Amino acid sequence: MLREQYSEYLRSEELPSVWCPGCGNGIIVKALVNAIAALSLRRDDVVLVGGIGCSGRTPFILDFNTMHTTHGRALAFATGIKLARPELKVIVAMGDGDASAIGGNHFIHACRRNIDLAAIIFNNAIYGQTGGQLAPTTPQGKRSTTSLLGTIEPNFDLCKLALGAGAGFVARTTVFDFHELIETLTRALTHKGFSVVEALTPCPTYFGRMNDLREPYEMLHYLKDQTIPQALEDVPDEAAQMKRLPTGIFKDEQRMEYTELYSQLCKAAKGAAVSSSE
Amino acid sequence: MPERKAKAKKPRLIQGNEACTYGALYAGCSFYAGYPITPSSEIMELMSRELPKTEGVFIQMEDEIASISAVIGAAWAGKKAMTATSGPGFSLMQEGIGYAAITETPCVIVNSQRWGPSTGQPTKTAQGDVMQAIWGTHGDHPVIVLTASHVRDVFEMTVTAFNFSEQYRVPVILLLDEVLSHMRENVCLPEPGERNLIERQRPARADGFKPFKDLTFLPFGAGARFNVTGMAHDEDGFPAQAAEADRQLRRIMNKIHQNVEKVALYEELHLDDARVLIVTYGITSRAAENAVEELRAEGVPVGLVNLKTLWPFPDFLFERLGQNVSHLLVPELNLGQLVREVKRAVQGRWLTVEHLGRVDGSLITPQQIVEAIHQLTGTKIPKEGVQQC
Numbered sequence: 154m155l156r157e158q159y160s161e162y163l164r165s166e167e168l169p170s171v172w173c174p175g176c177g178n179g180i181i182v183k184a185l186v187n188a189i190a191a192l193s194l195r196r197d198d199v200v201l202v203g204g205i206g207c208s209g210r211t212p213f214i215l216d217f218n219t220m221h222t223t224h225g226r227a228l229a230f231a232t233g234i235k236l237a238r239p240e241l242k243v244i245v246a247m248g249d250g251d252a253s254a255i256g257g258n259h260f261i262h263a264c265r266r267n268i269d270l271a272a273i274i275f276n277n278a279i280y281g282q283t284g285g286q287l288a289p290t291t292p293q294g295k296r297s298t299t300s301l302l303g304t305i306e307p308n309f310d311l312c313k314l315a316l317g318a319g320a321g322f323v324a325r326t327t328v329f330d331f332h333e334l335i336e337t338l339t340r341a342l343t344h345k346g347f348s349v350v351e352a353l354t355p356c357p358t359y360f361g362r363m364n365d366l367r368e369p370y371e372m373l374h375y376l377k378d379q380t381i382p383q384a385l386e387d388v389p390d391e392a393a394q395m396k397r398l399p400t401g402i403f404k405d406e407q408r409m410e411y412t413e414l415y416s417q418l419c420k421a422a423k424g425a426a427v428s429s430s431e
Numbered sequence: 432m433p434e435r436k437a438k439a440k441k442p443r444l445i446q447g448n449e450a451c452t453y454g455a456l457y458a459g460c461s462f463y464a465g466y467p468i469t470p471s472s473e474i475m476e477l478m479s480r481e482l483p484k485t486e487g488v489f490i491q492m493e494d495e496i497a498s499i500s501a502v503i504g505a506a507w508a509g510k511k512a513m514t515a516t517s518g519p520g521f522s523l524m525q526e527g528i529g530y531a532a533i534t535e536t537p538c539v540i541v542n543s544q545r546w547g548p549s550t551g552q553p554t555k556t557a558q559g560d561v562m563q564a565i566w567g568t569h570g571d572h573p574v575i576v577l578t579a580s581h582v583r584d585v586f587e588m589t590v591t592a593f594n595f596s597e598q599y600r601v602p603v604i605l606l607l608d609e610v611l612s613h614m615r616e617n618v619c620l621p622e623p624g625e626r627n628l629i630e631r632q633r634p635a636r637a638d639g640f641k642p643f644k645d646l647t648f649l650p651f652g653a654g655a656r657f658n659v660t661g662m663a664h665d666e667d668g669f670p671a672q673a674a675e676a677d678r679q680l681r682r683i684m685n686k687i688h689q690n691v692e693k694v695a696l697y698e699e700l701h702l703d704d705a706r707v708l709i710v711t712y713g714i715t716s717r718a719a720e721n722a723v724e725e726l727r728a729e730g731v732p733v734g735l736v737n738l739k740t741l742w743p744f745p746d747f748l749f750e751r752l753g754q755n756v757s758h759l760l761v762p763e764l765n766l767g768q769l770v771r772e773v774k775r776a777v778q779g780r781w782l783t784v785e786h787l788g789r790v791d792g793s794l795i796t797p798q799q800i801v802e803a804i805h806q807l808t809g810t811k812i813p814k815e816g817v818q819q820c
């Protein structure tokens with residue numbers, strides 16, 4: 154994609170973004186713009202909803218209908234938008250804490266409902282915006298400003314969580330794998346139903362500094378070394394011992410989508426109302 | 432009490448919660464998101480039955496935070512949207528109410544009050560959420576708080592809630608209570624077209640639309656591609672600080688407070704010759720009306736103000752009170768909430784303001800009010816003490 158084509162999707166007056174040098178969020182945004190361009194979605198028909206945190210700032214810089222909501226609730230706001238206007242393409246940008254800590258309840262219920270939203274989780278494994286605190290996704294043993302000796306808490310596997318809760322499309326990749334990220338987002342946006350893309354992204358400022366990965370390239374290599382392209386249930390023992398996270402598209406199955414089912418329900422309700430008045 | 436004219440022919444025996452639902456549908460509500468909670472659940476049940484018939488949206492969310500969030504999302508997608516809850520759920524909704532206030536999102540939140548705090552007594556009535564309705568979310572913020580006294584009034588005030596929210600782009604909170612929600616009365620509901628319905632003002636053009644400049648509104652997908660945020664923002668919806676944040680906060684507060692005389696609805700009785708005035712609202716006004724009749728029969732020059740709008744508070748009403756009013760009594764089902772606003776509004780005047788509170792989960796009776804007035808005016812020896820505050 155050419156530079157001029159990107160700028161069509163960006164709100165240049167809102168740049169530069171708040172993101173630190175070495176942050177991977179810009180790579181996710183670039184991949185998302187590529188996917189949207191590949192699908193020729195009209196900017197007027199796209200709604201981008203963000204939560205709170207570094208990733209939550211994504212809506213500011215992209216030229217769609219955009220909404221920066223409250224912490225953890227992006228999916229609930231997006232559910233209201235999608236139900237009210239099913240013809241709009243609704244994309245949700247969340248952080249890992251946003252999606253799985255404060256917004257964990259909304260996340261599992263959005264997966265269960267299978268409403269046609271594309272949820273992108275920018276997973277940097279830490280609370281970046283508030284200064285590097287422990288997240289539910291911080292790998293056990295890693296340091297943060299609230300776990301200086303290494304966290305004793307086990308971390309969430311967000312993809313397993315999404316699969317367990319019933320999402321129709323579940324995938325994980327990293328900003329290191331840029332082309333795979335574009336392909337994954339494109340497929341997620343095409344999927345009719347709730348799709349989850351967990352994009353692992355580096356936070357050299359906090360995660361890196363706290364965990365001896367101070368340089369951005371070190372963090373990118375860490376993401377590469379920490380992951381392995383595999384089916385979720387198919388992780389080799391050695392990789393499991395090294396705690397390498399499987400990446401790939403773990404599920405892409407169509408099942409009846411919520412707004413379609415709701416439309417059918419309305420027809421049934423109208424039919425019942427007519428027959429009872431006859 | 433002067434009653435609004437209802438031209439519909441057939442009276443129906445319906446519950447307050449049903450009247451609220453029918454009022455919302457009459458006003459054009461086409462989106463409802465909620466979570467079950469006593470004593471408001473019948474609103475959600477009836478919405479789930481009625482909305483799909485007209486292709487309106489009903490969704491039961493995973494909690495009250497999600498409910499108000501979905502309502503705000505739907506409002507920005509162009510719908511007239513509402514939710515209903517009770518105390519514990521209303522506490523959870525404060526986050527979303529703040530977001531709706533700063534983003535100037537038209538929406539309606541119904542809170543059927545029950546005894547609190549916390550789980551309290553789910554099936555017992557109270558008027559304990561008045562201050563929370565006004566100040567519940569953090570930061571200075573604009574809201575309109577309405578209430579109702581009887582079942583048809585619930586219908587009318589629900590329609591009014593939607594009208595105000597659309598007109599001023601503001602979250603409107605309608606305070607009911609357990610008794611009013613569940614009580615059944617024979618009412619005649621208005622026919623379509625009998626009530627004026629207000630719709631969001633549209634800007635002349637989508638091009639160059641500034642979503643946070645004035646009361647005009649465009650939904651998502653209408654070609655304007657603006658940003659909405661709960662952060663302090665400029666007219667375009669992008670983060671703002673210092674002088675612009677100050678200016679915007681004052682603007683959204685002023686749009687309500689400068690219109691207080693249009694928004695502050697009330698009913699009055701015997702205000703012309705009253706020396707003692709009962710200031711009441713909601714379900715408690717029913718007992719106050721009976722008390723006024725009884726006291727008038729005794730020859731006590733008592734009047735009544737029934738506030739339909741609790742916020743913005745009608746200071747103007749108290750500034751205009753005649754010199755002959757010497758005593759005010761504020762009965763309410765709490766330990767002293769709206770009475771504080773009344774005291775503030777009459778500050779500096781030679782007036783005695785007393786509070787009559789009840790918090791055992793039952794209603795204040797006409798007899799309690801009569802006795803409180805007797806004590807206040809020294810006309811008779813009271814049987815029970817009037818609560819000081």
